[in-house]
Amino acid sequence: MxxxxxxxxxxxxxxxxxxxxxxxxxxxxxxxxxxxxxxxxxxxxxxxxxxxxxxxxxxxxxxxxxxxxxxxxxxxxxxxxxxxxxxxxxxxxxxxxxxxxxxxxxxQPDPDLRAHSALVFVVLVLLFTMGTATFTLLKIDMALWCRGTFPHLYPKPGADGKAYDAYVVYPGMCAAGSSGQNEGQSRGEVFALHTLPLVLEKHCGYKLFIYGRDSLPGEAMVDSIRENITKSSHFLLLYTASTFCKRGGAGGMARTDGHLLFAQQMGVHCALVEETLRVLLVELEEVTDYSAFPESLLHLRRKQGALQWWRLGGAGGGAGEMQLRPSSRFWKQVRYHMPPRGRSEAYLEKEGTLLNV
Missing domain, CATH: 2.60.40.10 (Immunoglobulins)
Known part of the structure; x- marks a missing residue:
């Protein structure tokens, strides 16, 4: 057989x-x-x-x-x-x-491992995609919750030896109130001198250096900017669509805001070259033409992006209800990039009262 x-x-x-x-x-x-x-x-x-x-x-x-x-x-x-x-x-x-x-x-034949492997692979991809999307959407809320729940895990204020949490640069920072300002300059000044200190300083406990407000009368501009930038751990650069555009001056000569340009160049240099400063770009209004922007600033924007106040906070930089809540989406992003300071982050999330102007 x-x-x-x-x-x-x-x-x-x-x-x-x-x-x-x-x-x-x-x-x-x-x-x-x-x-x-x-x-x-x-x-x-x-x-x-x-x-x-x-x-x-x-x-x-x-x-x-x-x-x-x-x-x-x-x-x-x-x-x-x-x-x-x-x-x-x-x-x-x-x-x-x-x-x-x-x-x-x-x-009976063995199960089709290829079909099972494909199913497992698809499930893993879906779980990974859902996990990544969930983390992207909730990472800021999770980080702020951890700061409020476990404050002992984070450095205490001033542990880095810096006197200021952020140095603020804004359009028209040396010509506040002048008659030659355009709408973009006024928006930057209102946001920098009123909205920003109201939320970050008064309510969140951050310490900001704002040129024109905190600089000493008669102090040399270059020395003041250089010294106080080195004393800051972050660099907040506020800009509008016309911030870096040349504007006609006396006799038809083109002029730009020299104080802002110098501060911008030094801050970006410290961030990209010396790596001693962290830059936060805040876009106060929608920008469609970046041709006049410095190349270093464009590189920084491509690398880390910009916080869009005009999209998340509200047009005009005013003091509307949602614009002044630390728990709003825009201020959550700002607080996420800033070091833990002041009141408990958990308290800021729960608080629903409007800030007093």
Whole structure:
């Protein structure tokens, strides 16, 4: 007997199956050899039907070969059912010289690992995407909550040796109230001199240096800017669409705000070259043309982005209700980039009262 050889055959439920029992009978002349298929289940043997119309049946074929006969008993499953997997199929060969047995069992195929792997991969990608999106949306709230809940994990105010939390640079910082200011300059001054101190200093406890407000009368501009920038841990640069545009001066000569440009250049230099200062860009109004902006400032904006007051805070830099709430979206972003200071961050999140102007 060449087959079956006590083997296990994997097949899917519902599929057809053929299995042969091959027996070589050597010699010549008439020999009585009986080949048949039996089903063995729970210790009982059952002869499989020879009727071709049955779902499981057997048929025989005989072929003469050079040195004897080749007998083949074919077992045919029209459709494999679930019950077929619990049986053993035995091919029995009987003759006057003895008996041979060979068998096989049916097993269901292994699960498609490729399909399972693809499903697992898709689930992991979805979880990663959802986790990343959730973290992006909630990272600021989580950071502010941690500051308020575990304040001992963060450095105490002044631990870095800096006198100010931020040095504020804004449009028109040296010409407040002059008649030549445009609307963009007035917006910058209102935000820098009123809105910013009201929220960050009065309510959040930060200490800001605002040129024109905190500088000493008669003090040299260059020395004052250089000295107080080095005393600050952050650099708040407020700008509008026209901040870095040249404006016509006396005699038609072009002029720019020299104080602002010098402070901007020094602050960006400390941030990009010396890495001793962290810059926060605050865009007070929508800017569509950046052609007049310094290249260093554009590089910084591409690298870290800008906080858009006009989009998140409100147009005009005024003192509307939501514009003055530390728990509003814009001020959350500012507080996130600033060091932990003043009142508990958790308290600021819960407080719903409007600041008094």
């Amino acid at each position: 060449s087959e079956p050889n006590n083997e296990k055959i994997r097949t899917a439920c519902g599929s057809p199956l053929n299995k042969s029992c091959r027996v070589h009978v050597p010699g010549s002349g008439f020999q009585t050899v009986v080949v048949s298929w039996w089903r063995q289940k729970e210790g009982e043997d059952e002869l499989i039907s020879f009727t071709a119309s049955d779902r499981v049946h057997q048929a025989s074929r005989t072929k003469k070969v050079e040195n004897g006969e080749e007998l083949e008993q074919l077992l045919h499953f029209t459709k494999v059912n679930e019950e077929d997997f619990s049986s053993t199929y035995v091919c029995r060969v009987s003759s006057d010289k003895g008996q041979l047995n060979g068998n096989f069992t049916l097993q």
